[in-house]
Amino acid sequence: MRYILTIIAATLAGLGARWYMLRRDYRQYPSYPQGWAIHLFLGFIGGLLGAIIVPAFLEEEYAAISFLLLAASQFREVRNMERSTLQAMEATELVKRGTAYIEGIARVFEARNYLAIWVSLSVAIVSESLVMLGWLRLPFSILVGSLIAMGLNHVMHGKLVxxxxxxxxxxxxxxxxxxxxxxxxxxxxxxxxxxxxxxxxxxxxxxxxxxxxxxxxxxxxxxxxxxxxxxxxxxxxxxxxxxxxxxxxxxxxxxxxxxxxxxxxxxxxxxxxxxxxxxxxxxxxxxxxxxxxxxxxxxx
Amino acid sequence: MRILAIITLGRDKVASGVPIFYAKDQEEQDNLCLLLSRILGAAVHDLQNGVKVIVKH
Structure with missing residues (x-):
């Protein structure tokens, strides 16, 4: 239970980062509560993966790290899921999105899960490096997590016409x-x-x-x-x-x-x-x- | 893209191939075009020689 604080903080940071990035998707999915549930849960899994990597590394459980990385590769499925959903909905659009737009959206959704993993990983690293501070490491971890989430979001923001x-x-x-x-x-x-x-x-x-x-x-x-x-x-x-x-x-x-x-x-x-x-x-x-x-x- | 029907004012301008509708004047032609485009869910294009075609895009 030594790592419980780190794991909880980092997982919540990953989930929070996914939620923060989800808020910007209004144009792609004007009303999509079920989609939110799906992506928040995936963000939670991503956050947990990123959070557990650091304790596993500290305990020298390298086999566990390999499995965690293998699990992270499952996020590729997110792209297929978004693509097939949007392609299925294409027939109901008066003006088609087109395959290029669908591919773009699917890629963004996959990438955002990886960003959530980066955020939770960074929070876990900060939290474990400041372990001597006890509970006081939480504000530092949250600050670093928010900065990284905002920075990544800014970098990933594409241009407009x-x-x-x-x-x-x-x-x-x-x-x-x-x-x-x-x-x-x-x-x-x-x-x-x-x-x-x-x-x-x-x-x-x-x-x-x-x-x-x-x-x-x-x-x-x-x-x-x-x-x-x-x-x-x-x-x-x-x-x-x-x-x-x-x-x-x-x-x-x-x-x-x-x-x-x-x-x-x-x-x-x-x-x-x-x-x-x-x-x-x-x-x-x-x-x-x-x-x-x-x-x-x-x-x- | 496919031509679904032809609506013409002049009988000498068209041959067969797709359904052809003959109209006696401009008004009847426009009316036929409107009806057929809505029935077939297709667009009307004007060939500017008295012939209009219904095209499914």
Missing amino acids: GDIATITLAEIQFDKSMLVVEDLRIMNVGLEDAQNVYLERGLAGSISPKDPNSKGTLANLGQMQAIAHDVSSMVGIYMDVGEQEFTPIVRRNPDTGTLYLVMIPSEQDENAFLAAIRRVPVLEGAIRKPLTSVAGKMMD
Whole structure:
């Protein structure tokens, strides 16, 4: 029972870290209490694993450490679980998330369990190194745990579309049946009623990349679909099942690399629309950095 | 992507292949397009020569 204080403190720190990171997931799962229960429990297991490693090491129980590391590899399953859940739900979405976005979310959920393990491990290390302080080591452990949780969270926080591109409002026009935004022909809308809906209620946003790296990133089809999905989930969408002509569409101008998002939001609030585009996360799997290559530098 | 139906004003503009609906004027064509697009859950595209197609994306 020598280590009981360390184990309890570190496990709770791991659980707390997982809970702290879960609070930021509102956009991916707007209402998902069962998901919370699943991930908090996984965070608890992760915290316990991280907590037990230190006493096992001090007792020179290396076989136990090997088993603990083996147990940690089971968190890979989290990614598969999230992927299959989101893929199963994809059929119920009016605007699809797309496979790239689903992969990104699944990866984040797996990674956050490892972060919880790091936090509990660090708390356990601090607690055991200050063992001579008795109960007084608790505040130090909590402080270190919180700092590491906040630091890791900050490091893991990806960029937003607003960071890599300039977002402005663009005008929707029609050339006969072709919907045109800033001279780029976006799509063919055959019904005159649908054209009028676009002219009266539709909004178009232009997303121009700030540098060649951003241009490469925004050219990813998964990123384009993620923009359409996220903006529609943030500002709402004016469409029903089967009304394909009102599906939000993202098209790319091959000359400039600028993306155009055309959609009909449920309310015509231009500022909310632009803010929603800026808040879309840049998918980790979409990031390209052509400027780090020799050929890319030669072209810049 | 698949063409599900064609709605045309001119009989000489289309051959067979998918169901073809002949409309006598623009108004009837628009109405047919609206009905068919909602029935089939597909989008209407205008080929700008009096022919409109219903396409499932």
